[in-house]
Amino acid sequence: MTQTVADAVAGGATMIQVRAKNADDREFYSLIAHVCAVVDGQVPVLVNDRVDLFLAARMDTMAVAGVHVGQRDLPVSVVRRLVGQHALIGVSASRKEEIRSASHDWAAVSYIGLGALHATGTKADAPAPLGLEAVAQRIELATVPTVVIGGITVADVPAVRAVGAAGVAVSSAVCGARDAVAAAAQFRSAWDGTPVGVGKQEGHTTTAGGSQ
Secondary structure, three states: OHHHHHHHHHHOOOEEEEOOOOOOHHHHHHHHHHHHHHHOOOOOEEEEOOHHHHHHHHHOOOOOOEEEEOOOOOOHHHHHHHHOOOOEEEEEEOOHHHHHHHHHOOOOOOEEEEOOOOOOOOOOOOOOOOHHHHHHHHHHHOOOOEEEEOOOOHHHHHHHHHOOOOEEEEOHHHHOOOOHHHHHHHHHHHHHOOOOOOOOOOOOEEEEEEOO
16 A cells, blocks of 8 residues: 555655545554655645544654545534644535535635546445536535546546546546556646646646555
8 A cells, every 4th residue: 555655646646645444443543654654745645534543643743734524524613623724624525515515614624525526436435426517516616626536537637627626536546556656647647738757737636545
């Protein structure tokens, strides 16, 4: 896992979200520590769901930048009070009312993870696929940056960016690739609109998520 993370960052990923749905607390905490060590401050590292492990990691001076929470986790206003003003907070949303709610809590929410664009097997409880048109409608409702997730391929990236997304989030497309450096580079190139290996435009977020 840590080698995959290192490769994703080398390929151009600009944020890493540590996700380990089936790990126990110690395993997840150890994974966070190893990911932070290999990333070494190059890009922000977010902890998925577990605000408690984020706080513990920060207490142990790990370079964790924030958390990403879902609709069944603590309300983002509570998470903000726990993690402080400087931590990043991402929130998953799919339905229009969830987008409006996250946008209403703009002081607490750093970005929305919007999806799923396509059907995906990475997340067992992923919402029904929205398709590009519905994604575009929800992006218009949002008042915070929106990162699109869910079965995204390199071919999807230009259209997703064109409808106003702030970035794309991928998991198996990079973590399951034979060459994670090349896979991440292809996504970054598609986002930047440049051939692979020709410059890198800053300011756009590609998240490589990991799961056990």
